[in-house]
Amino acid sequence: MDFPRILSGNWDKPNSHTLAVARSCGTYSRVEMALKKAPSELIQIVKDSGLRGRGGAGFPTGMKWSFVPGPEKRGNKPVYLLCNADESEPGTFKDRYCMWKDPHLMIEGMIIAAHAIGCKVGYVYIRGEFRYIYDRLWEAVHEARAAGLLGENILGTGVDFQLHIHLGAGAYICGEETALISSLEGEKGQPKLKPPFPAVEGAWHCPTIVNNVETLAAVPWIIQNGAAAYKALGTEKSPGTKLFSCSGHIRKPGVYEIPLGYPMKDLLEIECGGLLPGRKLKAVIPGGSSVPVMTPEEVYKCTMDYESISTVAGSYLGSGGFIVMDDTTDLVDALTNLLRFYAHESCGQCTPCREGCGWMYHILCRVRDNCATAEDLVTLKDLADNIHSKTICFFGASAAMPVQSFLLKFKGEFLARIEAASKGIPAGSSVTSPEQRVGA
Amino acid sequence: MSSHSTPIPPSRGPVEWSASDAVKVADIMSRYPTKQAAVMPLLWLAQDQWEWIDLDVMRLVARTIDCPPSQVHAVASFYTMFKKAPTGKYLIQVCQTLSCALVGAEKIMAHLEKRLEIDDHGNSRDGLFTLLRVECLASCGSAPMMQVNDHFYERLTTETCDQIIAGLRSGKPLALPRPEVDEWTFRVS
Ligand SMILES: Cc1cc2nc3c(=O)[nH]c(=O)nc-3n(C[C@H](O)[C@H](O)[C@H](O)COP(=O)(O)O)c2cc1C
Ligand code: SF4
Ligand code: FES
Numbered sequence: 029m030d031f032p033r034i035l036s037g038n039w040d041k042p043n044s045h046t047l048a049v050a051r052s053c054g055t056y057s058r059v060e061m062a063l064k065k066a067p068s069e070l071i072q073i074v075k076d077s078g079l080r081g082r083g084g085a086g087f088p089t090g091m092k093w094s095f096v097p098g099p100e101k102r103g104n105k106p107v108y109l110l111c112n113a114d115e116s117e118p119g120t121f122k123d124r125y126c127m128w129k130d131p132h133l134m135i136e137g138m139i140i141a142a143h144a145i146g147c148k149v150g151y152v153y154i155r156g157e158f159r160y161i162y163d164r165l166w167e168a169v170h171e172a173r174a175a176g177l178l179g180e181n182i183l184g185t186g187v188d189f190q191l192h193i194h195l196g197a198g199a200y201i202c203g204e205e206t207a208l209i210s211s212l213e214g215e216k217g218q219p220k221l222k223p224p225f226p227a228v229e230g231a232w233h234c235p236t237i238v239n240n241v242e243t244l245a246a247v248p249w250i251i252q253n254g255a256a257a258y259k260a261l262g263t264e265k266s267p268g269t270k271l272f273s274c275s276g277h278i279r280k281p282g283v284y285e286i287p288l289g290y291p292m293k294d295l296l297e298i299e300c301g302g303l304l305p306g307r308k309l310k311a312v313i314p315g316g317s318s319v320p321v322m323t324p325e326e327v328y329k330c331t332m333d334y335e336s337i338s339t340v341a342g343s344y345l346g347s348g349g350f351i352v353m354d355d356t357t358d359l360v361d362a363l364t365n366l367l368r369f370y371a372h373e374s375c376g377q378c379t380p381c382r383e384g385c386g387w388m389y390h391i392l393c394r395v396r397d398n399c400a401t402a403e404d405l406v407t408l409k410d411l412a413d414n415i416h417s418k419t420i421c422f423f424g425a426s427a428a429m430p431v432q433s434f435l436l437k438f439k440g441e442f443l444a445r446i447e448a449a450s451k452g453i454p455a456g457s458s459v460t461s462p463e464q465r466v467g468a
Numbered sequence: 469m470s471s472h473s474t475p476i477p478p479s480r481g482p483v484e485w486s487a488s489d490a491v492k493v494a495d496i497m498s499r500y501p502t503k504q505a506a507v508m509p510l511l512w513l514a515q516d517q518w519e520w521i522d523l524d525v526m527r528l529v530a531r532t533i534d535c536p537p538s539q540v541h542a543v544a545s546f547y548t549m550f551k552k553a554p555t556g557k558y559l560i561q562v563c564q565t566l567s568c569a570l571v572g573a574e575k576i577m578a579h580l581e582k583r584l585e586i587d588d589h590g591n592s593r594d595g596l597f598t599l600l601r602v603e604c605l606a607s608c609g610s611a612p613m614m615q616v617n618d619h620f621y622e623r624l625t626t627e628t629c630d631q632i633i634a635g636l637r638s639g640k641p642l643a644l645p646r647p648e649v650d651e652w653t654f655r656v657s
Contacts, residue, residue: 106501115606116603116604116606117604118565118566118567118603118604118608119566119567119604119608120606120608121606121607121608121609123606124606124607149501155606156547156549157549157605157606157615158606159618160618160619160620192499192500194508194509195508195509195512196508196547196549197508197511197512197547197548197549197550198547198548198549199546199547199548200603211508212505213502213504213505214500214502214504214505214506214507214508214533214543215504215542215543216542216543216546217546217547232501232502273608273609274609275567275570275608275609275611276566276567276570276571276608277570277571281608281609281610281611282609283609313566317565317566317604349608351566351567351570351608353570357570361569362566362569362570365564365565365566365569366565366566369565369566369603369604372603373603
């Protein structure tokens with residue numbers, strides 16, 4: 029398929045992370061273009077392009093930017109731009125490539141975004157485990173500063189933008205935008221109730237835009253080629269290209285850039301190289317561990333865009349973490365694995381989430397170990413339903429959705445375990461052959 | 469992250485920033501509009517210097533940013549990567565989340581436990597290794613994987629684990645490439 033590689037075009041060039049190579053690929057040429065335009069014009073271009081946030085929620089980027097109150101309303105409060113590089117959603121590893129392979133593209137996107145929203149100081153919040161990328165980002169920032177692309181009076185245009193890199197320290201929840209802000213402010217990384225939305229009142233009580241790495245990296249191309257060119261890619265409601273992180277039981281795991289609207293079946297069979305020899309597809313999680321699971325029938329009907337995944341499968345494109353499970357997978361084990369993650373990562377502020385995630389995990393352990401009853405499954409579903417939408421942040425729903433969808437779409441596997449328990453069959457004997465365990 | 473409180477760590481006595489660190493401290497403080505925001509970068513700087521964060525380190529950071537030590541303690545204990553106790557020279561963190569589990573993380577963990585003769589959260593007797601199960605490290609496409617200090621080792625097999633451990637033991641850590649990132653091949657569809 030032929031389409032412009034907006035995000036990954038430079039990744040296979042040697043030393044693509046250096047300023048010299050980035051510039052030879054045209055990076056930063058869009059800064060000049062953008063800084064000559066009025067901020068409102070930039071926002072309009074991004075709005076018209078239909079670019080949607082790639083961090084998970086898919087919120088229209090141009091619209092988000094337009095929520096920042098103008099100078100007459102915000103008075104002398106500064107505006108902040110935060111790049112969300114916390115990337116900790118299980119199954120997602122695209123931002124890591126973006127930053128490692130082409131950090132200057134993301135920085136270029138940040139300079140343009142900063143000008144559009146009237147921001148003079150920005151931060152990249154990167155997860156602590158990416159320390160080696162953190163070092164690379166600082167190198168890139170120093171290179172860009174020395175070249176007059178960051179700092180005061182960028183390229184003589186009178187525009188100022190200072191960029192700093194902030195290292196997290198191991199907490200999944202800091203990827204949630206209000207938690208990220210708390211963490212940047214030097215507090216515990218706990219989410220806050222919205223509204224106020226960060227665009228109005230965010231970091232240090234000032235208007236703040238939080239955007240994902242991939243979202244920002246798409247901006248320079250849009251400025252250069254125009255909204256119409258971006259809209260020409262992908263589908264009407266999901267324009268452009270997106271990076272998909274593909275993992276699990278496939279022959280060629282990796283990150284692939286494809287235009288949205290691409291058939292899911294082709295992503296699986298062409299880009300991912302298909303399943304391992306002799307295996308059959310059992311389930312796919314299309315957008316990172318938090319989104320509802322899909323059955324093979326749904327996979328073959330779906331295209332990779334926000335609308336299709338939600339209408340066909342009641343799931344979400346999310347962050348684009350595409351996790352493939354073949355017929356050797358024990359789905360009870362798989363769900364238990366995910367719930368351990370959520371039980372561990374809940375920040376503990378909301379009772380339904382703090383208590384519920386641990387409780388769901390413990391019930392699932394019992395199901396997995398063939399010692400649960402039918403009543404346990406009812407409790408499990410009840411818990412999930414009672415966490416969803418009843419918490420401060422979306423983490424609660426993220427933990428509930430896998431449970432609800434696994435129980436809905438693969439109920440048979442759970443019932444088989446209950447039945448085994450009623451017959452006193454120990455775990456790992458006849459219901460699950462050892463190679464069917466996730467950890468096998 | 470963990471929301472439970474941390475045990476009081478062993479103490480080494482009062483600490484002070486060295487002259488060269490003081491320069492870094494000033495640079496860090498200049499990046500943020502408030503002093504409080506410097507707490508995480510300062511804890512990182514301190515951890516680089518003193519390996520783990522004890523009460524005296526927390527007091528130093530609190531003094532530096534003019535806040536009560538309890539506030540620094542709250543932050544230090546919220547984030548798992550701030551070490552509240554000494555670990556082995558090599559901190560081995562094995563990812564156990566779904567994508568890694570699907571392709572054999574459990575086998576890698578069991579193998580390491582046997583080789584190093586320690587369990588999850590254990591320290592080896594020679595002080596070289598600490599072994600930890602952790603959640604997704606955003607390396608799912610090159611699973612199974614582990615992080616040793618700042619380095620990611622990916623697409624692990626029990627054999628490569630043995631080579632890596634032998635390398636670390638001999639003091640000459642294997643500079644294995646990061647396969648996912650360094651040998652990235654773009655496949656045009
Ligand atoms: C529990 C939770 C975790 C999140 N983790 C991330 C993350 O690691 N990276 C990210 O970019 N967005 C993450 N998000 C989404 C952010 O809150 C926010 O919507 C996003 O960064 C906005 O950027 P975008 O509009 O460019 O997508 C997370 C959200 C939730 C509820
Ligand atoms: S939903 Fe969970 S993670 Fe989010 S604020 Fe509440 S307790 Fe914390
Ligand atoms: S699941 Fe192991 S790195 Fe993501």
